[in-house]
Amino acid sequence: MFTMGIDIGSTSSKAAIMEDGSKIVASCVIPFGTGTSGPQRVIEDVLQAADMNRDNIDYIVATGYGRRSIPGADEQISEITCHARGVHFLLPSTRTIIDIGGQDVKVIRVDENGAVMNFVMNEKCAAGTGRFLEVMARVLECKVDELSMLSNQAKQAVPISSTCTVFAESEVISQLAAGNSREDVVAGIHDSVARRVASLGKRVGLVPDVVMTGGVAQNEGVVKAMRQELKTEIKTSPLPQLTGAIGAALLAYQKVQKAKQAND
Amino acid sequence: MTDTTQVKAAKDVVKDLQAEYYAEANRAHEEGKLVAWVTSIAPREFLEAMDIVTIYPENHAAAIAAKKGSMEMLDIAESMGYSIDICSYARVNLGYVEAGDSAAGKVPYPDLLFCCNNICDTVTKWYEILSRRLNVPLIMIDLPFSHFDQPQEHTIDYIVGQFENAIKQLEEITGKPFNYEKFQHCLELSNQASTLWKESFEMGKNKPCPFNGLDYFNYMAQIVCSRGNEKAVYFFQLLKDEIAAKVAAGEGYIQDEQYRILWDGIPFWYNLRVMAKSLKDRKAVQVASTYTENWALTYDTTDLRSMAKAYMGNFTNREFEFRFNNMCRIIREYSCDGVILHSNRSCKNQDFAMYELARQVTKATGVPVAIVDGDQDDPRAFSEAQYETRIQALFEMIDQRREAK
Numbered sequence: 001m002f003t004m005g006i007d008i009g010s011t012s013s014k015a016a017i018m019e020d021g022s023k024i025v026a027s028c029v030i031p032f033g034t035g036t037s038g039p040q041r042v043i044e045d046v047l048q049a050a051d052m053n054r055d056n057i058d059y060i061v062a063t064g065y066g067r068r069s070i071p072g073a074d075e076q077i078s079e080i081t082c083h084a085r086g087v088h089f090l091l092p093s094t095r096t097i098i099d100i101g102g103q104d105v106k107v108i109r110v111d112e113n114g115a116v117m118n119f120v121m122n123e124k125c126a127a128g129t130g131r132f133l134e135v136m137a138r139v140l141e142c143k144v145d146e147l148s149m150l151s152n153q154a155k156q157a158v159p160i161s162s163t164c165t166v167f168a169e170s171e172v173i174s175q176l177a178a179g180n181s182r183e184d185v186v187a188g189i190h191d192s193v194a195r196r197v198a199s200l201g202k203r204v205g206l207v208p209d210v211v212m213t214g215g216v217a218q219n220e221g222v223v224k225a226m227r228q229e230l231k232t233e234i235k236t237s238p239l240p241q242l243t244g245a246i247g248a249a250l251l252a253y254q255k256v257q258k259a260k261q262a263n264d
Numbered sequence: 265m266t267d268t269t270q271v272k273a274a275k276d277v278v279k280d281l282q283a284e285y286y287a288e289a290n291r292a293h294e295e296g297k298l299v300a301w302v303t304s305i306a307p308r309e310f311l312e313a314m315d316i317v318t319i320y321p322e323n324h325a326a327a328i329a330a331k332k333g334s335m336e337m338l339d340i341a342e343s344m345g346y347s348i349d350i351c352s353y354a355r356v357n358l359g360y361v362e363a364g365d366s367a368a369g370k371v372p373y374p375d376l377l378f379c380c381n382n383i384c385d386t387v388t389k390w391y392e393i394l395s396r397r398l399n400v401p402l403i404m405i406d407l408p409f410s411h412f413d414q415p416q417e418h419t420i421d422y423i424v425g426q427f428e429n430a431i432k433q434l435e436e437i438t439g440k441p442f443n444y445e446k447f448q449h450c451l452e453l454s455n456q457a458s459t460l461w462k463e464s465f466e467m468g469k470n471k472p473c474p475f476n477g478l479d480y481f482n483y484m485a486q487i488v489c490s491r492g493n494e495k496a497v498y499f500f501q502l503l504k505d506e507i508a509a510k511v512a513a514g515e516g517y518i519q520d521e522q523y524r525i526l527w528d529g530i531p532f533w534y535n536l537r538v539m540a541k542s543l544k545d546r547k548a549v550q551v552a553s554t555y556t557e558n559w560a561l562t563y564d565t566t567d568l569r570s571m572a573k574a575y576m577g578n579f580t581n582r583e584f585e586f587r588f589n590n591m592c593r594i595i596r597e598y599s600c601d602g603v604i605l606h607s608n609r610s611c612k613n614q615d616f617a618m619y620e621l622a623r624q625v626t627k628a629t630g631v632p633v634a635i636v637d638g639d640q641d642d643p644r645a646f647s648e649a650q651y652e653t654r655i656q657a658l659f660e661m662i663d664q665r666r667e668a669k
Binding site for chain 1: 607619623626632633634635637644645646647649650653654656657660661664665668
């Protein structure tokens, strides 16, 4: 049996097709989120990668910010539950998830079965999110995926104190104008993200294993800063951007199984 | 479905009463009656006794937000220099003072101000500003924060002293002796209304819950504005009878209710629709709210000390242990499946202990909680998508726990 999970975020669209709730058959990430062609494309691409069509899929669960705008999805489940399930599949020892996406930061406590115990999210503010890093990358004239490499070459992180994205942006500009190196400024930006996320994490309590998911988990500089800030080991999901989509595909499988049991 | 029509009747009655209340206030003002602007949990019995018309800037600000007019007032206040970090009720009201009209209509300007800071400290400065800006006298009842289960005697002395002083100030302002006879009557009516109010919402313990708890955010206008006169007694008797009839008939707001929810905090007045939909779509009922419980103010009507103690008892004026025990009690008595806590940018007093409260309540009861960010009157602090995700996750947590059992 094949199930599909679709995770439509604010800045990217992700999809995964799984077989019998145990094997990832195909997956796909498109760097365009809800309201763009991203959702449509990610579904087409993942089906193509699996050499399938829509009829081969038994059940589709949509998640993420754009979960309600996916035609053909059988059900919508929040990204909080989907990330919990996805991480449980990939790293079963996980008890705390730090998910940093395009415009949301979530810290989720899960039990040994991958069920959500508690969670906190950022308020209506971009500080500490992927969008924050995108804004900074533009000022630094680099790509988001170059930030990690740059911070790795830093000698001394330049402190960035503003929480507000706009003020942090002007702070970065003035630090660069004052002659600080790009590398040192990037390290400071990563520290600022880490501080912001750490304060959220402390609200739910960080129980090991702590695992980072979401696109920002691919930035080793942020992960390193988080380790220092939280003084704890932090693992990263092996498929950070796809964790939610995988969780959605797993929950889709569970739904079908349950329906079958009920019919039997 | 006759009972559903009856609930509509109570909803309509409260609307009529509120419209009448504002119309009467405006008329009375034109006829030369004194108007006071009053904080929401102030001992209004003193004013009622002196036939003073009371207007509640907090209620008016909520009504303005519900009519989508709060941004206009916020802009005025902020351009005067009031920070976005100040309570949005205060900002809306301070904006209204300059605008003189609003999406929710006009209220008469005050001849005096009556402020009781049992709800928060912001009102102290807000009313001082009003007093200077409008050049009207301010009667301030400074109500100390309650750190103990039982208030200390010297605290009660301090409050009663202020009650006595308020009587003197009212005599000076009105030029009339204080009407002790009417005051006594108001105290009795106030207790009757509060008792009926409490008896009505306590029927939410029934399964299915006989009412939509969100309606209480409308009913509360009467307990705030008319507590101490016949209208409130009339309305809450009507409401209680209506709900009791539903209970007797075994009728619920949602007959096959799936989830019973406790709401903590002030609602987002500009987006009650979203709150209502997020619950109704899931066959969830708001069965109780810590907020509306605040006005169940009963005391010994022959003893000002007892009254002083009652006005210290609202949860924003109480110690952490009270809030924790109170929330656990409500969850138990109303068989709640989940709690939604509104982390309200405006209300520091409510939010301050919220994360610790949520942690301890979940630990003690096993009931999952969701903290939602927003603001009572400032729509800029609210994100519908974020709200919906958190609410959905709350229901998924409840489902997961049920499945695990």
